[in-house]
Amino acid sequence: MRxxxxxxxxxxxxxxxxxxxxxxxxxxxxxxxxxxxxxxGSASIHEGAxxxxxxxxxxxxNNLVIFDQHIAQNSADTIRPELAESWAWSGxxxxxxxxxxxxxxxxxxxPFTAADVxxxxxxxxxxxxxxxxxxxxxxxxxxxxxITTNGDYEASFKLKRPQPAxxxxxxxxxxxxxxxxxxxxxxRTKPVxxxxxxxxxxxxxxxxxxxxxxxxxxxxxxxxxxxxxTIITNRSTAILGFVSGxxxxxxxxxxxxxxxxxxxxxxxxxxxMVEPNNVSTNIIINSSGPPFDNLDIRRALALALDRKAFxxxxxxxxxxxxxxxxxxxxxxxxxxxxxxxxxxxxxxDIEKNREEARKLMQKAGYxxxxxxxxxxxxxxxxxYRDPAxxxxxxxxxxYIDAELDVVDTAQWFPKIARKDYSLGLNLTGNAVDEPDQxxxxxxxxxxxxxxxxxxxxxxxxxxxxxxxETNIDxxxxxxxxxxxxxxxxxxxxxxxxxRTGTCWKPYxxxxxxxxxxxxxxxxxxxxxxxx
Amino acid sequence: xxxxxxxxxxxMLVTLFGISVIIFVLLRVVPGNIVDILFDAAGFVDxxxxxxxxxxxxxxxxxxxxxxxxxxGLLHGDLGYSYVSEKPALEEILPRIPITxxxxxxxxxxxASIGIPLGVISAVHQGSKLDYALRxxxxxxxxxxxxxxxxxxxxxxxxxxxxxxxxxxxPKTWLEALTIYAVPAMAVGFRSAALTMRITRSSMLExxxxxxxxxxxxxxxxxxxxxYRHALKNAVLPVITVIGIEAAFLIGGLIxxxxxxxxxxxxxxxxxxxxxxxxPIVQNLVMFIAVVVVVVNFxxxxxxxxxxxxxxxxx
Numbered sequence: 001m002r003x004x005x006x007x008x009x010x011x012x013x014x015x016x017x018x019x020x021x022x023x024x025x026x027x028x029x030x031x032x033x034x035x036x037x038x039x040x041g042s043a044s045i046h047e048g049a050x051x052x053x054x055x056x057x058x059x060x061x062n063n064l065v066i067f068d069q070h071i072a073q074n075s076a077d078t079i080r081p082e083l084a085e086s087w088a089w090s091g092x093x094x095x096x097x098x099x100x101x102x103x104x105x106x107x108x109x110x111p112f113t114a115a116d117v118x119x120x121x122x123x124x125x126x127x128x129x130x131x132x133x134x135x136x137x138x139x140x141x142x143x144x145x146x147i148t149t150n151g152d153y154e155a156s157f158k159l160k161r162p163q164p165a166x167x168x169x170x171x172x173x174x175x176x177x178x179x180x181x182x183x184x185x186x187x188r189t190k191p192v193x194x195x196x197x198x199x200x201x202x203x204x205x206x207x208x209x210x211x212x213x214x215x216x217x218x219x220x221x222x223x224x225x226x227x228x229x230t231i232i233t234n235r236s237t238a239i240l241g242f243v244s245g246x247x248x249x250x251x252x253x254x255x256x257x258x259x260x261x262x263x264x265x266x267x268x269x270x271x272x273m274v275e276p277n278n279v280s281t282n283i284i285i286n287s288s289g290p291p292f293d294n295l296d297i298r299r300a301l302a303l304a305l306d307r308k309a310f311x312x313x314x315x316x317x318x319x320x321x322x323x324x325x326x327x328x329x330x331x332x333x334x335x336x337x338x339x340x341x342x343x344x345x346x347x348x349d350i351e352k353n354r355e356e357a358r359k360l361m362q363k364a365g366y367x368x369x370x371x372x373x374x375x376x377x378x379x380x381x382x383x384y385r386d387p388a389x390x391x392x393x394x395x396x397x398x399y400i401d402a403e404l405d406v407v408d409t410a411q412w413f414p415k416i417a418r419k420d421y422s423l424g425l426n427l428t429g430n431a432v433d434e435p436d437q438x439x440x441x442x443x444x445x446x447x448x449x450x451x452x453x454x455x456x457x458x459x460x461x462x463x464x465x466x467x468x469e470t471n472i473d474x475x476x477x478x479x480x481x482x483x484x485x486x487x488x489x490x491x492x493x494x495x496x497x498x499r500t501g502t503c504w505k506p507y508x509x510x511x512x513x514x515x516x517x518x519x520x521x522x523x524x525x526x527x528x529x530x531x
Numbered sequence: 532x533x534x535x536x537x538x539x540x541x542x543m544l545v546t547l548f549g550i551s552v553i554i555f556v557l558l559r560v561v562p563g564n565i566v567d568i569l570f571d572a573a574g575f576v577d578x579x580x581x582x583x584x585x586x587x588x589x590x591x592x593x594x595x596x597x598x599x600x601x602x603x604g605l606l607h608g609d610l611g612y613s614y615v616s617e618k619p620a621l622e623e624i625l626p627r628i629p630i631t632x633x634x635x636x637x638x639x640x641x642x643a644s645i646g647i648p649l650g651v652i653s654a655v656h657q658g659s660k661l662d663y664a665l666r667x668x669x670x671x672x673x674x675x676x677x678x679x680x681x682x683x684x685x686x687x688x689x690x691x692x693x694x695x696x697x698x699x700x701x702p703k704t705w706l707e708a709l710t711i712y713a714v715p716a717m718a719v720g721f722r723s724a725a726l727t728m729r730i731t732r733s734s735m736l737e738x739x740x741x742x743x744x745x746x747x748x749x750x751x752x753x754x755x756x757x758x759y760r761h762a763l764k765n766a767v768l769p770v771i772t773v774i775g776i777e778a779a780f781l782i783g784g785l786i787x788x789x790x791x792x793x794x795x796x797x798x799x800x801x802x803x804x805x806x807x808x809x810x811p812i813v814q815n816l817v818m819f820i821a822v823v824v825v826v827v828n829f830x831x832x833x834x835x836x837x838x839x840x841x842x843x844x845x846x
Binding site: 039041042131133134135185188189202203204205206230231232233234236237240241243244245246266408409410411412413414448 | 583
């Protein structure tokens with residue numbers, strides 16, 4: 001049955017690829033209608049940390065550089081110029097200089113210059129007078145010493161040490177250039193960009209409307225007259241809306257595997273893609289006190305996991321097993337399979353792993369007559385709750401009796417920050433398939449998103465070593481070594497990497513769903529409607 | 532009657548003051564605030580940024596000062612600013628009120644126009660097959676949740692007609708306008724209709740056993756006259772009370788119905804605002820709903836007093 005499903009997905013993927021490659025001459029016109037899964041808190045991409053913000057507002061902006069919007073796998077080789085015409089690293093790899101386009105205007109008619117680049121990144125680094133309400137990706141620019149400009153059309157990023165990853169971070173959908181003359185508060189409600197679409201309106205809980213920018217610097221683009229997002233929080237209603245033709249596309253990567261079957265049965269002509277999205281489901285462990293300050297118990301926990309069972313139950317087999325970095329072939333930095341299987345708990349013999357886990361538990365003083373009593377905390381959202389329940393069931397086999405502790409979303413991070421939990425079931429989305437982003441954000445000593453306060457100075461040295469490395473093969477080996485050590489240390493055991501679906505009507509052309517990020521593929525400047 | 536009205540108005544003001552305090556305190560007792568939720572999206576809480584934002588929104592002030600600030604603004608017609616959209620709360624709330632009002636009005640109309648006649652028919656034909664059938668209908672109305680019924684209607688609409696009503700603030704045709712409001716109104720009003728029907732039936736059955744009904748029949752009055760002129764007029768009193776209470780409870784049903792049918796009314800907006808802990812929106816909206824409920828209760832009591840003079844004099 002699983003092979004039939006895999007075959008169906010493969011056929012679907014091939015059909016979709018051929019659909020793109022055989023596309024006819026693009027036509028201009030039409031409003032691209034998408035439903036939105038919820039009402040974003042603001043329109044400011046720089047202040048957001050969810051693709052609920054990123055997807056509808058990315059078409060308003062441009063970056064200096066961007067990942068090719070039609071190559072599913074983001075990599076350094078797929079980075080293309082946008083506001084920058086070209087870029088160059090200095091000989092010591094410590095300065096990245098961008099030559100900027102001279103024909104770009106903001107949507108309000110003001111010219112785009114290097115000053116806009118400087119003020120955007122100064123604000124992100126916390127160096128300007130104007131402040132963001134929140135600045136979730138400040139750490140991306142930790143190695144940038146300063147931004148300098150040379151006239152109106154050249155900007156340089158001067159680094160404290162080489163960091164080849166910076167270019168990839170700048171190519172993310174999370175890295176648009178903002179105008180200096182518009183305040184951060186205005187950018188939250190009426191964003192002004194240089195991109196293919198202009199902001200029209202954002203009605204909370206209703207809709208987001210964008211219209212074609214007739215003065216876009218890429219002549220002839222965009223093809224669409226506009227994009228409309230209708231906010232529908234009820235997933236059943238939204239899917240029915242897509243099936244009935246009210247929408248041209250579902251919200252990207254929001255169609256779960258079981259729902260995908262419903263869509264295909266009700267609308268067989270719909271084009272559906274299933275892709276990984278670089279979001280891992282993982283366990284956060286409070287090792288600051290008993291019982292998980294005991295490494296044996298942490299290791300026993302890692303050994304008890306049956307990752308395949310999680311994927312089978314939750315995604316009908318459509319998921320991947322890996323470490324911190326997204327698994328291959330879609331992930332660029334994944335450990336080879338043989339290396340992964342050497343890590344305790346990743347071996348294929350689950351019963352053998354659990355036997356070892358039980359021995360470790362007994363060593364720690366627990367056994368058939370004395371079970372460890374804990375709570376598994378998680379957010380009150382299905383994608384969190386469901387794996388938490390499976391986890392509770394699995395760890396029963398190693399003398400751990402756990403109770404589900406469902407936490408209101410508003411209380412989740414304050415609770416984690418207070419260390420008021422034993423085990424937490426967590427989801428971690430990576431904005432870019434890039435070790436610098438993942439390692440520094442989630443595992444560096446003192447990082448705000450390092451919820452477990454994991455701190456290993458030896459591994460930290462390796463973080464810097466791989467970050468500076470310009471030889472890609474050498475860097476990959478360092479990344480694998482780090483990822484393996486993180487799993488062996490039970491820093492944040494990764495359970496699985498999910499895959500999700502996106503569907504669109506066959507007349508929608510030129511949509512590409514990224515396979516190693518959920519955040520970088522929504523410029524939509526050359527998407528068109530064949531109707 | 533005048534003294535009665537004045538006394539009721541005074542009680543209304545006291546009730547609204549009490550409600551305002553309860554709303555305000557409860558909202559602050561609920562764990563987490565907008566700042567926690569904003570940082571939740573970012574995946575971490577930066578204590579310095581959090582403190583700045585709390586200061587910016589005035590959340591660092593003592594609760595009494597925050598309350599006085601709100602009430603003072605309310606008395607001057609200033610509802611404050613939404614923390615999420617940063618637009619004036621009034622600007623956010625006002626356009627949504629007519630949408631929900633139309634929906635609620637239609638639902639109540641549906642409830643009364645279906646529930647009362649069917650209740651009378653059921654009572655008049657007590658024990659008949661028709662009575663049993665109508666009782667099954669009313670029981671199903673009370674048992675089926677409105678969100679389930681709403682989804683069923685949407686699914687039927689997609690399977691039968693290949694389309695479904697998605698809210699459009701500017702409907703082009705009369706039919707479109709009707710489907711936008713009438714279908715969800717039916718989904719949410721079905722429960723009220725069922726309740727109204729049951730109350731009308733039991734009230735009618737009680738009245739129909741009264742001596743004066745027998746007397747009316749003995750005088751040779753027609754069945755229609757007995758049922759509608761003599762019985763229904765007296766049986767309708769508890770029905771009016773139920774419809775009044777239902778008007779207050781309707782907001783609960785509308786929350787799910789507005790979500791299922793994607794109607795941007797105040798009920799759904801309230802839930803979203805609560806999710807974000809958008810205090811200015813939540814406290815003003817709940818206050819508005821409280822005013823509506825209190826006023827509806829007042830109107831019901833006045834109607835009661837108008838229909839049954841014993842109430843206004845006896846109170």
